[in-house]
Amino acid sequence: MVLFVYVDYSNVWIEGMRVSAVKKGLAPSTGEAMRDRITDQTWRLDFGRLYSAVCPEDSQIGRSSLFGSRPPEDDSIWRVARERGFEVTVFDRNAFNKEKGVDMEMGAQILDDSYQHMRSERGDRLVLVSGDQDFLPVVRRLADRGIKTTAVFWDHAAATNLKTGVDAFAPLDPLFAYITH
Structure with missing residues (x-):
């Protein structure tokens, strides 16, 4: 089995x-944090540990790609990702400071890779680190061709139809302390 990993950072x-x-008690629940746009701006993700969680050491990796918005110049996450073997694709934010193009580029890359490199007969698997329901058409096309999929994301923010549409869903929530830098 070969894993093909795509992360919406x-x-x-x-x-x-x-x-x-x-x-930290800044919001009573993730639902209210979402509704009221409450975040802990000091929280930092340990990308190396996220990588270890979704790409166990004994796994063969076919491709690993990281997608996100252009970071500040002093942000080391993209360097760390490249050192871990991830291909990095960054997008500039638009005039309204919104990220555009990430989901479409991820989906296009996944479909390209599925036809060029993924093989159902050897049990290859897509590992999608995202909870966005926009990926359902991609997941369905892979399923039609016998390619298994796993979605890994925060339980509160993963679309229910994505959770049920993939072969396996793994919540990040139990790994919070482990992946916190």
Whole structure:
């Protein structure tokens, strides 16, 4: 089995800041943190540990890609990701400071890789580190071709239909302390 791993970093980080806000008492629940846009701006994700959690040492990795918004110049996450073997794709934010293009680029890359490199007969698996329901069409196309999928994301922010549409869902919540830097 070969794992093909695709990470939507911005969403992992933003929702992790919400979980941290609840843990620090800044919000009573993740639902209220989402509704009221409450985050713990001091929370930092340990990308190396996230990588270890979704790419166990004994796994063969076919491709690992990290997607997100252009970070500040002094942000080391992208360097660490590259050192871990991730291909990094960054996007500039638009005039309204919104991230655009990430989901579409991730989906396009996943589908390209599925036809060029993934093989159902050897049990290859997509590991999608995102909870966005926009990935359902991609997941369904992979399922039609016998390629298994796992979604890994924060439980409160993962779309229910994505959780049920993949072969396996693994919440990040139990790993909070482990992946916190």
